Amino acid sequence: MKIIDGKQIAEVIKGEIRVEVAKYIDDYDVAPHLAAILIGDDAASDTYVSHKEKDCKSVGITSSIYRFSTDVSEEELLKTVDFINDDDDVHGLIVQLPLPKHINVDTIISHIDPKKDVDGFHPLNIGKMMLGHPAFLPATPAGIIELLKRYDIETSGKHCVILGRSNIVGTPLSVMLSRKSKHGNATVTLCHSKTQNIKEITLQADILVAAIGMPEFVTADMVKPGAVVIDVGIHRVPDASLQAGFRLIGDVNFAEVSTIASFITPVPGGVGPMTRIALLQNTLTAFKQIVRLSS
Numbered sequence: 358m359k360i361i362d363g364k365q366i367a368e369v370i371k372g373e374i375r376v377e378v379a380k381y382i383d384d385y386d387v388a389p390h391l392a393a394i395l396i397g398d399d400a401a402s403d404t405y406v407s408h409k410e411k412d413c414k415s416v417g418i419t420s421s422i423y424r425f426s427t428d429v430s431e432e433e434l435l436k437t438v439d440f441i442n443d444d445d446d447v448h449g450l451i452v453q454l455p456l457p458k459h460i461n462v463d464t465i466i467s468h469i470d471p472k473k474d475v476d477g478f479h480p481l482n483i484g485k486m487m488l489g490h491p492a493f494l495p496a497t498p499a500g501i502i503e504l505l506k507r508y509d510i511e512t513s514g515k516h517c518v519i520l521g522r523s524n525i526v527g528t529p530l531s532v533m534l535s536r537k538s539k540h541g542n543a544t545v546t547l548c549h550s551k552t553q554n555i556k557e558i559t560l561q562a563d564i565l566v567a568a569i570g571m572p573e574f575v576t577a578d579m580v581k582p583g584a585v586v587i588d589v590g591i592h593r594v595p596d597a598s599l600q601a602g603f604r605l606i607g608d609v610n611f612a613e614v615s616t617i618a619s620f621i622t623p624v625p626g627g628v629g630p631m632t633r634i635a636l637l638q639n640t641l642t643a644f645k646q647i648v649r650l651s652s
């Protein structure tokens with residue numbers, strides 16, 4: 358069994374981005390700029406945004422955060438999106454989800470300039486992805502494809518079983534893996550909460566992706582020996598023996614499944630770091646498309 362070390366691959370890619378950004382700063386005195394809109398005081402959202410800020414800083418990307426209290430109106434948010442859309446010095450814009458209940462997520466996301474939609478959530482980018490046209494791809498599936506690519510894991514002709522059909526992970530990944538492309542060409546089965554006999558299906562998987570949000574759902578008896586297992590799930594469980602008071606686990610029972618998988622992503626250190634990297638890659642791409650400088 359081989360561990361797919363997302364943390365290490367993410368560091369390699371970070372180095373590549375850092376070099377490219379430094380060149381733009383040296384040659385043209387401009388840097389990519391990512392703006393984030395953060396609403397409310399949800400601790401998890403706050404952590405995600407501060408990680409994104411830290412990641413940007415580590416590669417030379419400028420970042421700014423627009424913070425709002427939970428009672429912000431949809432109108433005010435739309436005005437802020439307009440403002441950032443029109444700001445030529447900002448190249449990427451993300452809106453940290455979830456949003457308060459009185460704000461319509463689709464309205465806000467659809468208002469982002471698709472050229473700056475580095476989360477890849479705008480309907481135009483999703484439509485382009487469906488058609489296989491160049492587009493900003495959602496970070497987590499893009500990170501998973503990058504991991505398969507860097508570990509030289511063949512997808513063509515393989516049976517990929519994805520557990521979970523969310524709009525940000527399972528569904529776009531099913532499209533990307535089944536596309537007629539170098540890191541696609543797989544036969545994909547997308548499972549969800551209404552899928553019957555899930556174990557019969559997972560046992561057929563050459564590549565099994567778990568993105569259902571249920572701690573250690575995938576056990577060894579559900580996995581074909583030699584399968585590649587990608588664990589997207591992330592959960593905190595109390596652990597008094599650790600200073601933090603908790604440890605992280607995924608949707609896969611790592612102790613069991615790692616004994617029969619050929620490749621497996623750990624939690625933490627697997628898909629998570631790659632999701633963070635994909636956002637930086639998209640921001641750099643947006644910058645290059647908007648600013649149009651020769652590298």
Ligand code: NAP
Binds near residue numbers: 520523524
């Ligand atoms: P989500 O929105 O939480 O949706 C869960 C999906 O799993 C739904 O499609 C649901 O089916 C399906 N599901 C739930 N119970 C099931 C069961 N017993 N059998 C089969 N399918 C079941 O999904 P998500 O946002 O993609 O998140 C999934 C997990 O990944 C979470 O733990 C999340 O924290 C983690 N995550 C990690 C990263 C990362 O960077 N590592 C990024 C994103 C998400 P229905 O559609 O029928 O409800």
